[in-house]
Amino acid sequence: MNSIQIKLSIGLFVSLVLVFAYLWQTTNNSIRSLSEEYMVEHLKHDAEGILNALKIDGSGEPSLNLEQIEPVYLRPFSGQYYQIKAKNTLIRSRSLWDQELSMPDLTVGEQQLLTMTGPKKQPLLIVVSGFYKQGITYTIAVAEDISPTLASQHAFQSSYSYTVGGLLVFLLVCQVLILRISFNPLKQIQRQITKLRQGEQQQIDVQQAPDEVLELVSEINHLLRVIENRLERSRNALGDLAHALKIPLTVIQQLTHNTALKDQPEMCKALQKQTTNMQRIMQRVLKQARFSGDGVVISKFNAQEEISELIDILEVMHQEKGISIQFTLTGQDMIAIDREDMLELLGNLLDNACKWAKSQVTIFINNSQQLRIVIEDDGPGIPDENIAILTRRGTRGDEMSEGHGLGLSIVQYMIEQYKGQLKLNHSSQLGGLLVEVIL
């Protein structure tokens, strides 16, 4: 996976979640410790009040002046408790009723903070302190039910969690949207490249390109133009060369018929043979150079329209034989293969079929995921051993004798360029040759 968008998404997601989790945790912790500190202060203050209410009674035992005690300590199970230990005496608040808090004995000035479960399963926070007053050491435990505090803490926690969660989701959505919007131009360019490959477009629109890739896009456009020009130029140059060379060749060929050479049959034959060879080599090289090959499609091929026209032409060309060509197309009309290449391929295949057919040729094209072309004729077909020779990989056109008259070399070359497949078979429908091309 090497997508910038996905990397950014993951990076931003993880960092956002981490920041929010940290924030959530610290806020909760500080709220908890703040409320605990406050309660502890309060309990310490109460403990001092209780110490103040302690005095030695007549029997020399410590006792508590209840009038100085806050009433909440007197109501049973009110949630506020105290318990005083002094020598052998244990004084419990009335609120404790019949319960007793287990508490350690502390020396003077010592203080401990405890949590435990008290009466009625109340969670208690207890401050235990050691005091010295009037010659007696006391250990005073003051406890408070923390369940209301815990409840409000929970309430805060949950509302806070919702808020934080909501914010996190909001930020994540924002981030996804921002990424989408910023990457949209790149996606557009990607789509344009697909169109380019299918020949629906000749250049990438620079207007849509963000600054970061502007140079890249311009460079691609530049290269496209260079390729197109070069292809055009080489096609033209080769066409001109063909034109220039073919005429002298034609003249030489015609000269062999000259009456002056009638008494030199050997020479005539040699001349004819060599010129025919030259012609064949030239034709092959030119046609091969003409194919644009698998790559950027300069202009697409409209199958329905172009093939119908081609068929009209072939029917005229082979009119003496009265050939009829049946054409069936399934799938899409537009074929993403260079128009000139496609015409060359179909022209050669159909012309061959017409040459060998008695009266009927069919062409079937299925253009969906892949392009499948099947051409059948009602001619004599070719024997199996020749099928094997003709379809063997790497068999060059010039190795195949012209006698086969199949002119398949060019077709084969083009199919190789497009990394396609060529199959020859017997036509079960028409009885002649069946040529199947898959591109």
Next chain:
Amino acid sequence: MRLLLVEDDEDLLQLLKKDLENAGFDVANASDGIDAEFLGFEAIYDCAILDLGLPLRSGLEVLKHWREEGNALPVLILTARDAWYEKVEGFKAGADDYLAKPFHIEELLMRIQALLHRVNQQPAGILHVAGFSLDEERQLVTTLEGVEIKLTGVEFKLLRYLLLHPEKIISKSILTEHIYDADSDKDSNVIEVYIRHLRRKLGASVIETRRGQGYIFKGKSA
């Protein structure tokens, strides 16, 4: 039959012209596009052989101009440009046939013959009309009984024209135009002379004279 041969290579032009004349055609030639276009509008040609790579005006343009003006002159394109898309372009422009260079003269003659048959609604191959078969390669005519009759050059040209237009009145001036003989004076009775020769060889009733109108090839009513 008169052909218009348009070819800018002088050597090839001369060779082709000779071969075509040997095959019984009268050949006029042009070596650039403007000349060719002009000549093509003179309605005296039965067929044009058109090169595409011409100086001054491309063959394709010449052909398009002819067709735009409603000139139905049968055109065979003879060019070095042999890619299929170029053939398609040629036919779209209004060509009737297309032959790529280099070619064999026999192929070209066959194509011209087939094209002339086609435009005159005659089947391809040997011309069979009303009891006569014309072998255009050997320039002789065969009767139903299998008798081969040799023809002179002008007789062959004349008979071919008549056979391509059977049952139609053909005026003397049309015949003079299409069976142009460089050696004869156009105003003389040369056509009448050759018609007489043909009647002598094939039978008097074969060619009917319509006074003031022309001739009709009737053939032998079997």
